Amino acid sequence: MDKTTSDSSPVINIFVASHKDVEYPESSILRPIQVGAENAPVRFKNVLHDDEGDNISDVNPMYCELTAQYWAWKNADADYYGFCHYRRYFDFSGTPHEENIYGEILDDYIDEGTIREYGLDDEHIANQVEGWDVIVSPVNSVRRMDGYANLKAHYSSNKHLHLKDLRHVYDILCRRHPEYRDDADAVLNGHEASFCNMFIMRKDIFFDYCEWLFPLLDEFTATTDMSYYDVEGLRTPGHLAERLLNIYLKHQLRMGKGWKVKHLQCVHFMFPEKTQSLKPLNQARDNVADMNRIVPVVFAADNAYVPMLTTTLYSLMENASRGFHYDLIVLERNISAYNKTLMQNMMAQYPNATLRFFDVDPIIGDYTLTTSNAHISVETYYRFLIQDALPFYDRIIYLDSDLIVNGDVADLYHTNVDGKAIAAVRDLDFLGNLNMPDGKRREYAENKLGMTNPYDYFQAGVLVMNLKEMRKLHSVAEWLTIASDPDYIYNDQDILNQECQGKVVYIDYAWDVMHDCADRVKNIFSFAPAPAYKAYLESRKEPKILHYAGFDKPWKNPWCDFAPLYWQYAQHTPFALQLMAQVAGIEPPHTPAHHERVIAEDSPIRKYADKLAPIGSKQRELLKTVARKVQGKE
Known part of the structure; x- marks a missing residue:
């Protein structure tokens, strides 16, 4: 893909990695790319594919969105290279938005309203990118998230990941690039980082980063037996890259590169799937x-x-x-x-x-x-x-x-x-x-x-x-x-x-x-x-x-008026037993929340914790650390 431009403006390519056919903002800068395309059951139309040209599409189950980064490195030509996900984008609006403790702005759909609100158009994107060397998501604290002591504890808390893998890639890094040891120690023993593996870099920086990153991950995968890892465990190289990005940037800045670094908020769309329209x-x-x-x-x-x-x-x-x-x-x-x-x-x-x-x-x-x-x-x-x-x-x-x-x-x-x-x-x-x-x-x-x-x-x-x-x-x-x-x-x-x-x-x-x-x-x-x-x-x-208008329903009271007629039909559906369970007062099983909280939302001590140790305070961080130790998570 050749770099083209009609004026002196720099060419910005921000690749949106996706393994789903979802909605995308209309933009010449945002470039949707199907990752894992080589083994995908369906090939998406009107997007790039990471299995064309020089590629590593076949290792997408391990490298996740990194297969898009590799493809861009080897096949695209631009002045700026950026990466986000089909459900996570940078907020290019220039207007601060409320975010959760995980450092994300939560919204529902990618539509005209949210595209305007978060500046997901060429003009806003260019205004935010031009003149900067590196753009990453905001620095967030794992103590703020869930009371982890440091990034190693945060990594280890994921039950699908193995701390030995983080140690292994650390050893590979220190052997290949001993000058990075201090920076790796500072990042992994620290409690702050930019998450989501999203960034925008000038071409020379991006190429340098790729030349540094992929050999590390290639050696890791070549020397690590993941034969019995679960699906999420196989994604370990992707998880490691999220930490390695922070180590790379910390080292380069410590070396006095003088890069202009900007942090843009991350907006997480809960429902990025395509909105359907019915046809005759x-x-x-x-x-x-x-x-x-x-x-x-x-x-x-x-x-x-x-x-x-x-x-x-x-x-x-x-x-x-x-x-x-x-x-x-x-x-x-x-x-x-x-x-x-x-x-x-x-x-x-x-x-x-x-x-x-x-x-x-x-x-x-x-x-x-x-x-x-x-x-x-x-x-x-x-x-x-x-x-x-x-x-x-x-x-x-x-x-x-x-x-x-x-x-x-x-x-x-x-x-x-x-x-x-x-x-x-x-x-x-x-x-x-x-x-x-x-x-x-x-x-x-x-x-x-x-x-x-x-x-x-x-x-x-x-x-x-x-x-x-x-x-x-x-x-x-x-x-x-x-x-x-x-x-x-x-x-x-x-x-x-x-x-x-x-x-x-x-x-x-x-x-x-x-x-x-x-x-x-x-x-x-x-x-x-x-x-x-x-x-x-x-x-x-x-x-x-x-x-059956009103509160008295045949699936609650089988003696209500005309209930036998209702059950004459209901017994033939695949949900008959569920209706019978409702008659018996049996509630459907509860689905736990996505993020496990140290102090649950319905915990009787939460209201006291919120008063004595407000969110974001030092007392709160101490309280969560203690809670994790008591629960055996630290």
């Missing part, structure tokens, strides 16, 4: 050509609600017509890959269905959304995203995940909603409360929701949404801004009733039969206007959709 089903699947025969049904759920969602999906397809294809789309942000696979495997028995997932977190993360009911989750707001997430649909069905489908939703989908925004069932619970003597619900409906006829209030768990009209009412940003108001009783349902007045088609109660939660049929529904109450009672005889 006739483009996504070759065997679905007729869009007129497609019935799109949208759900919203999180990982904890997967067993219930799967029951809903199973019931829907057991009653679906073979004459239609059902595009089942789940709006989610944390459903595990394993659970998605189980759901996909179950749905494979239905050739007239496609199950797809859409991660909403990049869209919804900027809004403060809360619910005022314990049995309502923030996933309920995801329906406001549908009009943008599915631009190729003008009409969809939306279903909650705490229901079972007992009829063919294709019939519901073909409800005439021309000129209207929503088709829904009137809410008997709300209508009954309107007739209560205290008048509180009527006052709320008229004053908060501004409803001219509160008896038109609908239940939002089953909807036919005319997206053309919904888009006319509000943009997604406007819907979510309204939803950020915490004073609604029924959250998004109240908002939809408020904003869609006069644009609602009211459908048969059989399409959203709410079960009898805590005797509400007698105590609340019976207070509703007589025609509505009688229609509801009639709908209970042959419900097309049975909705």
Whole structure:
């Protein structure tokens, strides 16, 4: 790769090492490179590959991101060489950001907002790099991190690494470069270093560093038996390089090189994976050509609600017509890959269905959304995203995940909603409360929701949404801004009733039969206007959709109203045992946090530790050191 430039500005290449196909900022300076490409199952498009030209791609399991450094050394030509990771970038904004004790700024996604915030564009990068000799991440203290005495103790604390390997590379270094001994001792016996193996260097410095580093690591790997190391243990050369970088820089500066060294903060993106966009089903699947025969049904759920969602999906397809294809789309942000696979495997028995997932977190993360009911989750707001997430649909069905489908939703989908925004069932619970003597619900409906006829209030768990009209009412940003108001009783349902007045088609109660939660049929529904109450009672005889709205759920109380019908479907899903466990009150196992804390977040002594020894104080460092010794970690 030849060095080219249109003016006198230096050429800066910052290589972004990745073994995943992720999002990258658009930049001529940031150069994504697939590491371990030689043995990768998939070759990424539109990126560099570390197995081309002179390379060591085959040793990527040991050398990690160093295979990108080697490739750049041997194949690229620039004035500045830099390296970061697919999830960790330098902050080029010039604006300080709050960081955690590990010296990282934490953020979620690589998107337009974060690219602006952290200056991940050519102009900001060039402004921060030009004129400097070396740029590394901020110096951080392992005492601040977790109370380690020094870098050797920090290295040894990793249960996958072996302190003998650090001693071995130290011996190799001292034999090859005895002038580095004092610097190695100072770094390894000290408690400060720049971490993450990220740096930017002038060409001559980078070449000198590579000529020094790789022979050390090559001798280490040639003289170390790692045959029985685990996966993380095999990455030992990468871990060693992180320490060697600090030794190299300390020595060069002690020798009076006079380099201009800058420290830039490191931003760690938690979710760098590509954000997907859904396509029309006739483009996504070759065997679905007729869009007129497609019935799109949208759900919203999180990982904890997967067993219930799967029951809903199973019931829907057991009653679906073979004459239609059902595009089942789940709006989610944390459903595990394993659970998605189980759901996909179950749905494979239905050739007239496609199950797809859409991660909403990049869209919804900027809004403060809360619910005022314990049995309502923030996933309920995801329906406001549908009009943008599915631009190729003008009409969809939306279903909650705490229901079972007992009829063919294709019939519901073909409800005439021309000129209207929503088709829904009137809410008997709300209508009954309107007739209560205290008048509180009527006052709320008229004053908060501004409803001219509160008896038109609908239940939002089953909807036919005319997206053309919904888009006319509000943009997604406007819907979510309204939803950020915490004073609604029924959250998004109240908002939809408020904003869609006069644009609602009211459908048969059989399409959203709410079960009898805590005797509400007698105590609340019976207070509703007589025609509505009688229609509801009639709908209970042959419900097309049975909705377990409220706190009394069949996976919590198998004696609740219509629970046998629910379990008739639930028993056939891969999550039946998990639902049964919930009936028995068995909680799912807890997943420990990524970083083990010396003093746990929920420790009863933590609040006293925070008062007596604030984070960052000398007392705190002493306290953590003592705690590590007591726990045998020092």
